[in-house]
Amino acid sequence: MGTTVTKTLQATLVPPTTHKERRLQRTVATYRRALSDAFNSGAETRSAVNNIVTDYNLTSYAKDALKSYVPQLYNTYNAKELTDDHPVRFTNRGWELDHSPDRTHEFCWRVPQAGRGTSFWIPLRINPDQRELWDRLYDGDVSVGQFRLRQTRTSWTLNVTVEYSVPEQEPPEEPTPIGFDVGESALLVGCAVERGAPQDPLFIDGGHARYLRKEMFTTLRRLRERNAADWRIDERSNYHQNALTDIVEKASREAVEYAGQFEKPVIVLEDLSYIRESLDCGKWMNRRLHTWAFARLQDRIEDKALDAGIPVEYVNPAYTSQTCHACSHIGSRSGQAEFRCTNDSCWVTTYQADLNAAVNIANRLDPWGESLPLKPAGDDSPRDGSACDSTTGHRETSRRPRQMTLSAYSSETSSLRETSFVGDSTVHGG
Numbered sequence: 001m002g003t004t005v006t007k008t009l010q011a012t013l014v015p016p017t018t019h020k021e022r023r024l025q026r027t028v029a030t031y032r033r034a035l036s037d038a039f040n041s042g043a044e045t046r047s048a049v050n051n052i053v054t055d056y057n058l059t060s061y062a063k064d065a066l067k068s069y070v071p072q073l074y075n076t077y078n079a080k081e082l083t084d085d086h087p088v089r090f091t092n093r094g095w096e097l098d099h100s101p102d103r104t105h106e107f108c109w110r111v112p113q114a115g116r117g118t119s120f121w122i123p124l125r126i127n128p129d130q131r132e133l134w135d136r137l138y139d140g141d142v143s144v145g146q147f148r149l150r151q152t153r154t155s156w157t158l159n160v161t162v163e164y165s166v167p168e169q170e171p172p173e174e175p176t177p178i179g180f181d182v183g184e185s186a187l188l189v190g191c192a193v194e195r196g197a198p199q200d201p202l203f204i205d206g207g208h209a210r211y212l213r214k215e216m217f218t219t220l221r222r223l224r225e226r227n228a229a230d231w232r233i234d235e236r237s238n239y240h241q242n243a244l245t246d247i248v249e250k251a252s253r254e255a256v257e258y259a260g261q262f263e264k265p266v267i268v269l270e271d272l273s274y275i276r277e278s279l280d281c282g283k284w285m286n287r288r289l290h291t292w293a294f295a296r297l298q299d300r301i302e303d304k305a306l307d308a309g310i311p312v313e314y315v316n317p318a319y320t321s322q323t324c325h326a327c328s329h330i331g332s333r334s335g336q337a338e339f340r341c342t343n344d345s346c347w348v349t350t351y352q353a354d355l356n357a358a359v360n361i362a363n364r365l366d367p368w369g370e371s372l373p374l375k376p377a378g379d380d381s382p383r384d385g386s387a388c389d390s391t392t393g394h395r396e397t398s399r400r401p402r403q404m405t406l407s408a409y410s411s412e413t414s415s416l417r418e419t420s421f422v423g424d425s426t427v428h429g430g
Helices: 018-040 046-053 060-075 128-139 207-225 230-260 283-290 294-308 353-363 406-411
Strands: 002-013 088-090 097-099 107-111 120-126 143-151 156-167 176-182 186-194 197-205 265-270 312-315 332-335 338-340 350-352 417-419
Touching (some): 002 107, 002 128, 002 294, 018 046, 018 088, 018 107, 018 120, 046 060, 120 128, 128 156, 176 230, 176 294, 176 353, 186 230, 186 353, 197 230, 197 353, 230 265, 230 294, 265 294, 265 353, 294 312, 338 353
Parallel strands (some): 176 265, 197 417, 265 312
Antiparallel strands (some): 002 120, 002 156, 097 107, 176 186, 332 338, 338 350
């Protein structure tokens, strides 16, 4: 049995000639008129959309995409209005790609157009990190889904959804769990647990990502207050989003490389499916946390882990940041980076908080493949001071782990794996 992986390939169109530029712009304008008319008419079925878009001068691939997309806007997304930057969508029947190593730009895309013999070719600048998938796409080794053409102020971009199978990775016997804690101050903290002891943790700083999110919020708010042109707002938004995407790509890649150095690794992540709904930290903090896509980073780690053949497991996130990883008692966090164990008989006094959470996440991997018990509804705190959902009862007693105190953490940062993303601006698509 294999696992189906879905990815989006990205490419930028080589600047077209004036004639091709006009045809591309005409396609976008016609598509958006058809989309607007179908949406404003209240069409919620394929047949209803078909009655509206039939007379538009669009290729059948674009019309078929509209027949699927407009009902989704109503029935799935509950959309009330349309934005102005919808890409042109085509079904996979219209996909055609050419390749020649003799060209400066090896890949060329055939742009679908209405009418016989009207389509034309445009060279592509592909993301070099996705070169292998582009080769497989041309060879027919991956399945093509929908593809989308988008116009920005300075360029044209093409996004292609592809699907392919990778061997399903079963957790090995006696695995090495590697827990990853995603946060705001520390973007990502990972730690492997071998024989019950934390090993060689990975720290990726979140300062630059936090700065970018704050700057994006402030900049866009000021531009809107000054009634700036839409293109200027889009330009600044795209800049910040691209920079954040680059941070996510680099962090996820380093996380998988870190996990790959251990024997029989299994990446363990928190199940954050409902984190946005459960956040209630006040208006200011909620805005900061909601703008940080926790799941986005986890998704990219999982994608890269699948490609690397490393299994990924999700565990219950309750109390991972409040529980002492050594004795499983509830402790306290007097600061963002400090965890204190309140159990007088425990060898832990203070510990780096994000590292403590990462170790707890790793320790929740069930070696028997059974789901971890969730906290009973209505029981908000353990009565005996221990973590109710730990799996220490299944594990053999391990040797006493080395304590990582705050002072030790500060003095050992040169030997720990630390990454700062200040100054990164290169965009790597996933």
